[in-house]
Amino acid sequence: xxxxxxYISMLLYAALIFNSCSKDSDGPGTPDPDPxxxxxxxxxxxxxxxxxxxxxxxxxxxxxxxxxFANTAYDAAVQKKSYTDMLDNLKSLGFNSVFVxxxxxxxxxxxxxxxxxxxxxxxxxxxxxxxxxxxFMIDETHARGxxxxxxxxxxxxxxxxxxxxxxxxxHSAVKPEWVVDHEKIQIYNPALPEVRQRLAxxxxxxxTKYDVDGLHMDDYFYPDPSSAGTMVSDQPLxxxxxxxxxxxxxxxxxxxxxxxxxxxxxxVANKPQVVFxxxxxxxxxxxxxxxxxxxxxxxxxxxxxxxxxxxxxEIGNSSNDFQLNxxxxxQFSFSAKLVIGHALYRFxxxxxxxxxxxxxxxxxxxxxxxxNAKAVGSxxxxxxxxxxNRIGVTDKLAELYSHKAVMxxxxxxxxxxxxxxxxxxxxGNELSWTxxxxxxxxxxxxxxxxxxxxxxxxxxxxxxLNVTESGHYCVTSLNLDNLESKPTNTVEKK
Numbered sequence: 001x002x003x004x005x006x007y008i009s010m011l012l013y014a015a016l017i018f019n020s021c022s023k024d025s026d027g028p029g030t031p032d033p034d035p036x037x038x039x040x041x042x043x044x045x046x047x048x049x050x051x052x053x054x055x056x057x058x059x060x061x062x063x064x065x066x067x068x069f070a071n072t073a074y075d076a077a078v079q080k081k082s083y084t085d086m087l088d089n090l091k092s093l094g095f096n097s098v099f100v101x102x103x104x105x106x107x108x109x110x111x112x113x114x115x116x117x118x119x120x121x122x123x124x125x126x127x128x129x130x131x132x133x134x135x136f137m138i139d140e141t142h143a144r145g146x147x148x149x150x151x152x153x154x155x156x157x158x159x160x161x162x163x164x165x166x167x168x169x170x171h172s173a174v175k176p177e178w179v180v181d182h183e184k185i186q187i188y189n190p191a192l193p194e195v196r197q198r199l200a201x202x203x204x205x206x207x208t209k210y211d212v213d214g215l216h217m218d219d220y221f222y223p224d225p226s227s228a229g230t231m232v233s234d235q236p237l238x239x240x241x242x243x244x245x246x247x248x249x250x251x252x253x254x255x256x257x258x259x260x261x262x263x264x265x266x267x268v269a270n271k272p273q274v275v276f277x278x279x280x281x282x283x284x285x286x287x288x289x290x291x292x293x294x295x296x297x298x299x300x301x302x303x304x305x306x307x308x309x310x311x312x313x314e315i316g317n318s319s320n321d322f323q324l325n326x327x328x329x330x331q332f333s334f335s336a337k338l339v340i341g342h343a344l345y346r347f348x349x350x351x352x353x354x355x356x357x358x359x360x361x362x363x364x365x366x367x368x369x370x371x372n373a374k375a376v377g378s379x380x381x382x383x384x385x386x387x388x389n390r391i392g393v394t395d396k397l398a399e400l401y402s403h404k405a406v407m408x409x410x411x412x413x414x415x416x417x418x419x420x421x422x423x424x425x426x427x428g429n430e431l432s433w434t435x436x437x438x439x440x441x442x443x444x445x446x447x448x449x450x451x452x453x454x455x456x457x458x459x460x461x462x463x464x465l466n467v468t469e470s471g472h473y474c475v476t477s478l479n480l481d482n483l484e485s486k487p488t489n490t491v492e493k494k
Contacts, residue, residue, distance in 0.1 A: 007219065043474060043487055045445060048369070050306075050377030051091055052097040053386060054151070058104040060120045062086075062383040069384045072212040074123045076131055082139060086383055087144050092490035093386065093394070094401030097147040097268065099216050099379065103132055103202070106171070106188075110134035112209065114202050116171050118136060119410070125168055129221070134210055145459065147407065149214035150206060154199055155187040155257060156220050168400060183229030188220060190255045191237050199259060200266040207271045214275040215267060216357030219310065221256050221291040243466050252292040266304040273481065275411040277306035279341055279379070279469045282325045284332065300332040305411040307336040308379050312343035315353035315364055323368055330374040335375050337410040340369045342489075344380040344397075348390025359396035366400050376408040404456040406443055409482045415439070418477035423451075426473065426491045432464040436477040436485065447472040447490065470494060 020418050055062045060072040062085065064079040073079045090098065102109040107118040107125065120126035121133060132151075141148040157179060158167045167186045170176060170380050178198070180189045188195045207215060214230075224229055238248045245251040260278075280287045280295050287293040297306045309329045313320040330338055342365060348358040355361040369375045380386060408449060419436040435442050441461055445454040450473045458465055459478065467473065472490040 018237065020328040021030050023239045023415065029296045034318055041208060043445075043447065044449070045238075045476075045487070046405070046453055046455060048376055048401070048482075049405035049407055050097055050337075050379070050407055052099055052149070052339070052377070052379035053093045053095055054379060054382045055098055055100045056104075056343075056382050057109060057118065057120055063100075064121060065384075069387055072120070072123075074121070079121075079133075080140075081137060084140050086387070087140060087146065089387065091144045091146060091385070093398050095146065096405060096407055097149060097213075097379075098141060098383075099149045099151045099214075100137060101153075102206070103150075103152040105153070105159070106154070106174070106186075107475040109137075110206070112202070113207065114171070114173055114198065114205065140198070145365070146360075147213040148211075149216045149275075150210070150212040152202070152206070153189055153220045154217055155195075155222075156264075157188065158184065158186040160184060160186075173215060180232050182223060182231045185228045186221050187223060189234075190236075190252070190259065191234065191241060193258075196259045196262050200262045203266050207267060207274050212274060213264070214277055214306070216277045216308075217263075217277070219281045219287065219291060222288075224251055224290055230366070234383050236387050243452075249289070249292065253288070253294050256292050257294060257297060260298050260303050261301070272412045275305040276303070276307055277339075277410075278304050279310055281307040282309055282311050282320050284325075296334075297330045297460055299336045300334060302335055304336045306339055307333045308339045308341050308455055309383070310341040311365075312341070312342075312346065312381070313359060314353055314361055315368070316355070322365060324492040326368060326372060326375070330372050333374055337408055338372075338374040339377040339379055340365075340375055341379045341381060344385040345382060347393040348388075349383070357391065359393050359407075361393060363400070364398055377405075404459060406459060406478065406484065407482045411481070413481055413483065415480040415482065415483070418479040421475045421477055421488055422486045424473070424488045424491050426467070426493050429466050429468055429493075430464055431467045431473050431475075431491070431493075433475045435461075435463040435487070438479070440477045442480050443478050443484065444460040444475045445474050447474075448458060449475070450490065467493060 007202055047220050057063055063083060064073045065071060065082055066078060067082040067085040073082055106115055108115045109118055111353050116126035117128055119128045138148045158166060163183050178192060178195050179187055180187055203215060238251055242251040264276055276464060280293060287295055299307060307329060309325060309327050311322050313322055315322045346352045369378060416438055419438045421436055421442060422434040426434040441459055443459050444457040444465055446457045446469060447454045470493050472492050474487040474490045476487045477485040
């Protein structure tokens with residue numbers, strides 16, 4: 001009986017296969033002899049990519065300077081023109097974000113109740129420059145479709161060459177007992193709860209007053225003894241406050257942990273659309289053991305939205321290999337988006353290894369980064385080195401950025417989802433569509449071959465675009481969180 005059942009089942013199965021393969025079949029599985037184009041889900045869109053530049057303002061390294069970076073600029077009109085010139089240059093090269101240092105030395109590039117105006121703006125610390133510097137920078141940046149990330153240093157107040165030089169007077173809002181004067185660097189004491197709260201208050205003030213896209217911190221946590229000179233011991237404070245910690249190192253790390261957690265929660269509570277990024281030094285071990293920055297924990301806890309390690313050494317470096325550090329941070333970034341910091345300042349500069357005397361080092365670093373599944377972009381240090389173009393490295397960067405890119409999503413979903421655009425059509429050289437409603441941009445993609453990876457043609461607020469390249473086009477919508485809708489069906493330009 002069992003064998004007979006199997007025999008009947010085989011006959012039925014064969015009949016089903018025959019019918020489904022028959023040219024005369026009108027069943028639902030029959031392919032359309034003239035399909036209208038691929039379903040959107042079959043298209044392969046290019047990888048999202050942050051393309052950023054750090055703009056350092058301490059000692060007016062990148063700004064405020066003249067447009068040729070030759071001199072510090074204290075005149076407001078010169079400052080404004082040099083900033084817009086710099087933005088125009090970055091935009092023309094394909095950059096889509098800047099990380100501008102707005103609080104580098106316990107000072108501010110905006111009117112702050114907590115700290116004085118930066119002396120780098122007017123030449124005099126505490127002097128009002130007569131215009132809203134930060135609003136101007138943000139507005140001009142956004143006008144060019146570029147994101148603005150406000151870069152702050154949490155603890156550093158001042159530096160000096162040696163103890164014979166006095167540190168600048170503290171702002172009236174700063175209590176001297178919050179501050180530690182090491183031989184070469186003056187910092188807020190990371191161990192104090194009052195300091196952590198002050199940092200959170202500064203962050204809240206900054207992100208609620210200004211339309212920043214991100215809050216950014218670099219690798220200045222506990223100072224590195226090799227650059228701080230003779231340091232004031234925190235052993236007495238550890239003995240008082242470090243109960244429950246087996247080592248002073250663990251206590252220091254916990255002090256910084258608490259600051260990072262509080263800053264993250266301050267961002268989320270007050271302006272959750274702002275993304276929080278940190279750019280640690282290249283070596284994970286160095287951050288952990290010397291700066292007492294436990295990046296692995298911060299990423300694992302979800303306190304960091306974007307991780308931007310400063311991978312400033314060449315591929316194959318004997319003690320700090322670019323490739324090894326890239327692999328390490330990819331492993332320990334967890335939910336944080338991984339973006340790689342590149343040392344543009346080293347290319348063509350005297351005294352640097354042979355690898356940095358060739359633009360192929362940058363090409364190889366980009367190739368490794370793009371092949372890494374976690375990495376979603378790059379940030380160049382710094383803007384003045386983009387301008388310098390030593391050994392043609394900026395020309396090479398322009399080649400690497402030859403196609404536009406869409407910024408990856410990071411942080412929290414706050415904006416309404418973007419709807420799929422409608423009515424996509426092409427008439428001659430004009431591609432047009434009905435843009436989705438709301439505060440969205442449209443992304444136009446081109447495919448030379450529908451089986452190939454597409455490329456970004458434009459990220460625009462318009463609903464039409466002049467296109468000349470033959471092939472297939474589709475459009476998506478992008479909301480303020482950088483979350484993208486599904487693509488439309490493609491239309492073909494012959």
